Amino acid sequence: MADKPEIASLSTDAAHPARGDTIEEVTGTGTRPAIIADATSGHGYVPVQTRNARFSSTDVTAFPPVTGREATWKLTPIADLADLIDGELDGTRYEIAATTSGGAEITWVGRDDERIGTAGIPEDKAAANAWSSFREALLVRLTGEEPTGATIVRSGLGGIARGAHTIIDASRFSKGVVVLDNRGDAHLAENVEILVGDGADLTVVSLQDWADGAKHVANHFAQVGRDAHLKHVVVSFGGSVVRVNPSVTLAGSGADGDLLGVYFADAAQHLESQVFLFHKGDHTKGRVEYRGALQGEGAHTVWIGDVLIGPDATGTDSYEQNRNLVLSEGTRADSVPNLEIETGDIAGAGHASATGRFDDEQLFYLQARGIPEEIARRLVVRGFLSSIVQKIGVPELEVRLHEAIEAELEGSAS
Amino acid sequence: MSTLAISDLHVSIETDQGTKPILRGVDLAISSGETHAVMGPNGSGKSTLAYTIAGHPRYKVDSGSIRLDGQDVLAMTVDERARAGLFLAMQYPVEIPGVTVSNFLRTAKTAIDGTAPAIRGWVKDVRQSMEALRMDSTFAERNVNEGFSGGEKKRHEILQLELLKPRFAVLDETDSGLDVDALKIVSEGVNRAKESSDLGVLLITHYTRILRYIKPDFVHVFVAGRVAEEGGPELADRLEDEGYDRYVAAAAASA
Numbered sequence: 001m002a003d004k005p006e007i008a009s010l011s012t013d014a015a016h017p018a019r020g021d022t023i024e025e026v027t028g029t030g031t032r033p034a035i036i037a038d039a040t041s042g043h044g045y046v047p048v049q050t051r052n053a054r055f056s057s058t059d060v061t062a063f064p065p066v067t068g069r070e071a072t073w074k075l076t077p078i079a080d081l082a083d084l085i086d087g088e089l090d091g092t093r094y095e096i097a098a099t100t101s102g103g104a105e106i107t108w109v110g111r112d113d114e115r116i117g118t119a120g121i122p123e124d125k126a127a128a129n130a131w132s133s134f135r136e137a138l139l140v141r142l143t144g145e146e147p148t149g150a151t152i153v154r155s156g157l158g159g160i161a162r163g164a165h166t167i168i169d170a171s172r173f174s175k176g177v178v179v180l181d182n183r184g185d186a187h188l189a190e191n192v193e194i195l196v197g198d199g200a201d202l203t204v205v206s207l208q209d210w211a212d213g214a215k216h217v218a219n220h221f222a223q224v225g226r227d228a229h230l231k232h233v234v235v236s237f238g239g240s241v242v243r244v245n246p247s248v249t250l251a252g253s254g255a256d257g258d259l260l261g262v263y264f265a266d267a268a269q270h271l272e273s274q275v276f277l278f279h280k281g282d283h284t285k286g287r288v289e290y291r292g293a294l295q296g297e298g299a300h301t302v303w304i305g306d307v308l309i310g311p312d313a314t315g316t317d318s319y320e321q322n323r324n325l326v327l328s329e330g331t332r333a334d335s336v337p338n339l340e341i342e343t344g345d346i347a348g349a350g351h352a353s354a355t356g357r358f359d360d361e362q363l364f365y366l367q368a369r370g371i372p373e374e375i376a377r378r379l380v381v382r383g384f385l386s387s388i389v390q391k392i393g394v395p396e397l398e399v400r401l402h403e404a405i406e407a408e409l410e411g412s413a414s
Numbered sequence: 415m416s417t418l419a420i421s422d423l424h425v426s427i428e429t430d431q432g433t434k435p436i437l438r439g440v441d442l443a444i445s446s447g448e449t450h451a452v453m454g455p456n457g458s459g460k461s462t463l464a465y466t467i468a469g470h471p472r473y474k475v476d477s478g479s480i481r482l483d484g485q486d487v488l489a490m491t492v493d494e495r496a497r498a499g500l501f502l503a504m505q506y507p508v509e510i511p512g513v514t515v516s517n518f519l520r521t522a523k524t525a526i527d528g529t530a531p532a533i534r535g536w537v538k539d540v541r542q543s544m545e546a547l548r549m550d551s552t553f554a555e556r557n558v559n560e561g562f563s564g565g566e567k568k569r570h571e572i573l574q575l576e577l578l579k580p581r582f583a584v585l586d587e588t589d590s591g592l593d594v595d596a597l598k599i600v601s602e603g604v605n606r607a608k609e610s611s612d613l614g615v616l617l618i619t620h621y622t623r624i625l626r627y628i629k630p631d632f633v634h635v636f637v638a639g640r641v642a643e644e645g646g647p648e649l650a651d652r653l654e655d656e657g658y659d660r661y662v663a664a665a666a667a668s669a
Contacts, residue, residue: 360471365508368468369522369574370496379521383512387557390512 051308051340052278056121060086060132063125072124075302075334077270080241084189084217085126089163091133095156102148104176108136115139115167119193120221120247127219130189133163140168140178142202148176157186159213164190168204172197172225177394180206186214186239194222196230198252203231205397208271209404210239218244226252226281233392234290236263236271237404243272243302250277250284250313259288259320261303262388262401264408265331267296274304277320279313288320291388293381293408294331304336305353309346317347324355325384378409416483416499418467418582418614419443423478425459425466436462438639439478444582446612449628451650453619454636455658460618461505463636464586467616468502469495482582497526499581503571503588510558515570516540518558519577526578543576547603565596572603582614583607589624601627622654638665 057063066085068078078085098106116137122128142148168178174197196202208216216239224230234244248257263271277286292301303322324333337351358380366376382405389401425437436459444450454460466473467480469492480487482498490498510518519540524530531539544553547569559567568588575583585604589597601624607613617628625647633649635642635658642661643649 359508361508362510364468364470364492365504365510366518366522367492368496368502368504369518369578370493370525371522372493372525373491375521375525376493379513379518380510383510383557386512390557 050342051276051306051338052310054123056123057128058117058121058131060125060129063128066125070124072274075304076243076272077241080270081126081215081217083161084129084187084215086129087161089129089133089161089189091135091163093136094154094162094164096138097153097155098150100148100150102146102176103144104148104150104178105139105141105143106150106152107139107141109139109167110136113137113139113167115169115193115195116165117193119195119223120219120249122191122219123247124219126189126217127191130163130191130217131165133189134165137165137167140166142168142170142174142176142178142200145173145175148174149178150176151179151181153181153183154186155182155184157184157188159185159187161187162189164188166190166192168192168194168202170194170196170200170202173199175201177203178205179394179397180204181209182207182216183209183211183238184214185211186216188215189217190219192218192220194220194230194232196222196224196228198225198228200225200228202229203233203392203394205233205235205392205394206244207401208234208236208239208242208244210242212238212240214239215241216243220244220246220248222246222248222257224248224250224252224255224257227254228252229256229258231258231260231393234261234263234273235401235404236261236273237408239271240268241270243270243274245272245274245276247276248278248286249280250286251280253281253283255281255284257284257286258391259286260388260391261290261292262385263290263292263301264385264405265292265294265296265299265301266408266411268298269296270300270302272302274302274306275320276306277308277318279307279309279316279318282313283315284313285316286318286320289388289391290322291324291385292333293325293327293385294333295327297328297330299328299331300334301332302334304334304338305351306338307340307349307351309339309341309343309349311342314343314345315347316343316349318349319351321352323353323384325381326355326357327381381409382406415612416446416581416614417443418500418616419479419481420463420467421479421481423463423466423480424476425462425473426476427462427472427474435476436473436639437466440640442616442634442641444614444616446581446614447608448632449608449615449617449630450632450634451617451619451625451630452634452636453622453650453653455662456620458636459639460620460636461586464502464584464616464618467495467500467584468492493525496580501575501578501580501583503568503575503583503585505587505590507559507562507567507571509560511560513558514555515558516554519574522574522578539577543573543603546576546606547573548599549573564591565593568592568596568600569603572600572607576603576607579607579611580613582616584616584618586618587620588617589619589621597624598627604628622650625650635661637661
């Protein structure tokens with residue numbers, strides 16, 4: 001255990017709009033043991049608590065009422081989410097439109113399915129509320145060694161408060177892509193369990209392309225097996241309050257996790273991701289990269305990236321970073337990278353966070369080639385976000401996301 | 415026939431220590447088809463001249479003028495200067511993450527010409543120029559300057575020069591960091607651009623090496639922010655033998 005908490009919090013506050021270019025940049029790398037228990041608490045030293053030692057329960061009543069002072073809720077507009085956090089949720093089946101390829105199967109299973117609870121247990125009250133409420137879980141099963149795929153479109157959830165549960169089960173040596181394509185109105189609290197069997201290669205994309213008023217609180221729990229690879233992508237563009245928190249455990253020896261995120265917050269939109277990557281097994285490799293753009297009064301994004309390298313995770317290679325591009329006054333980007341290391345024998349670990357305006361040198365370069373400033377700015381924003389999209393590796397989805405980014409840019413230009 | 419005329423140009427930059435004058439009265443005129451080499455020691459203001467012509471906001475023009483066929487270049491924005499026919503090949507080209515070379519080139523060509531290039535001809539032009547610069551075809555799908563080696567960045571600058579067809583090109587230490595093979599390839603690209611159009615070139619360099627491949631019509635020795643001596647190609651040979659010491663000592667004595 002370490003003795004030196006290291007807290008990094010970067011934001012452009014609505015009350016103190018950033019005037020500079022790059023507001024602050026924190027980078028760190030090294031093998032020095034370091035522990036940051038609760039970086040969202042800004043009041044000096046905080047009790048040392050390892051990130052995986054938080055209270056967890058599937059029972060909503062086991063959590064005290066949410067006050068907004070909790071580490072996990074501190075930066076979230078909880079008043080907007082009151083019914084999702086502890087109100088009554090409809091946990092019945094809902095309408096989906098699904099397409100599958102290569103033998104992927106989609107079914108509904110009961111609460112007694114043995115997979116439920118094996119990827120993770122809720123650590124906040126909204127997740128526990130969803131868990132307590134769901135009647136049936138949606139199961140996506142990928143088997144065999146040939147490429148498989150499943151796209152689940154949820155567009156008819158409507159304004160009723162719902163609790164949902166999804167299991168994505170990729171068996172040993174399977175290879176597939178699962179897209180959760182979320183559109184329309186929604187008032188949804190949900191948990192998604194992701195099981196990546198030994199040697200499997202799974203990509204999961206959660207696309208929040210919700211209608212304007214939608215509210216969505218999701219926790220994704222993933223367990224990644226020996227020599228398996230999970231690429232987990234969170235794309236948040238639409239909705240009024242959207243919070244998608246992935247917790248990924250690289251459990252098996254040699255497990256590999258790419259955790260990607262891209263978001264674009266418009267006026268009054270709150271987009272949040274609290275990312276937890278736990279290197280449990282030895283020789284695991286983790287890369288976390290989230291990028292976002294903010295534009296318009298009251299646009300707020302939150303990224304908290306926790307990386308824990310456990311005592312058995314020797315030979316680990318880990319890096320996490322978050323970058324935000326601020327396009328107007330009146331926005332706020334919270335970006336908090338945390339790194340805990342419990343073994344001295346790692347290959348590398350680092351984190352970086354930067355929130356800033358346009359890079360003037362990029363604008364100059366483009367303008368020096370005749371490109372007018374407005375087009376150059378768009379090109380830079382598009383490129384900034386596209387560098388994540390390019391890593392998704394699903395061509396048809398990339399086309400759709402480029403179009404969505406284009407639409408966001410059109411919207412912000414008007 | 416065009417002329418780029420720089421007269422009595424004074425330029426300063428803001429530093430933590432206050433305003434620092436860099437250019438102290440530069441006079442230079444380039445006509446179409448001519449190649450002018452600007453040579454000088456480190457810190458003499460060569461790059462400042464290049465960036466001031468292109469309009470980089472860091473450089474403040476205190477007095478003097480830059481005119482392109484009589485038009486006031488200093489009154490133009492950076493992109494207007496490029497559209498007027500000025501091109502700067504940068505010493506340190508900037509990475510643009512997420513923007514592919516092909517997208518960038520097409521966007522720039524469209525901006526310069528005012529209309530999008532016809533697809534078929536454009537694709538062919540790009541391919542031919544890339545082949546001539548020994549650039550692999552996968553280059554087009556890479557992000558602008560991202561992960562490029564030093565030599566790749568310079569070839570990419572010259573690729574733009576060939577495709578955008580400016581009237582005047584400022585090459586800012588394009589030779590720096592290149593091995594001799596890459597230097598030849600880049601020089602051939604500049605010479606092709608000169609042959610295919612009536613390009614005027616302002617070649618800024620620290621070394622005489624590149625002048626073996628790109629023949630200058632005029633050589634200007636730049637010291638302490640102004641032109642210390644001018645001459646023909648023979649001046650470069652003299653610099654090769656004698657270096658800049660003579661000029662630097664003279665500038666220090668007169669300062």
